Amino acid sequence: MAAGPVVKKVLAAYSGKLRLVIKNYPYRYRDFSRIAAEASLAARDQGKYWEMHDILITRSPKLDRQNLIAYAQELGLDVKKFTAAIDAQKHKSEIDADIKLAESLDLYNTPTIFINGRKTVGERPFTYYKKIIDEELR
């Protein structure tokens, strides 16, 4: 699961002071993690990464191929292009690189969030992130 709502709250609270970067770390033993990551990057190709990102988080775990195509339609994406991209695993090497990076950092849980390099593991309450960010802004 993603930290969706909490991260959103953090971004809103520190608007303009934060940059959020997303790395994919789909667990191998889950059915739709990988294709969902592909879907997010296929949407990015069409300039709607964050819109798809939000949908994937709020609709999870409904993330099978048919669901993803429906979400693409909902966002007004070129569905043919989108479907071709997820079927061909167009972003496989990018996702593999993220997984390799996660493994090299010995990550075992998602979300894992690095705040200016400081590691936080798992979904934490808003105040937890706030404390670290305030320290970083000092």
Added chain:
Amino acid sequence: MKLRAMTLLCCILALSSIGFADEKRYDVPLGDSPSFGPHDAPVTLIEFIDFQ
């Protein structure tokens, strides 16, 4: 005297390593991963995500 100095040094090292462990900063390359917010923001969050 030497022993005392050594003991003191060990204590300092032990304490400082505890401090560092807590505040360890990882160098995570950004690459061209999806990004939101200003590139020169004072704080960067790198989130490893699994949508499922």
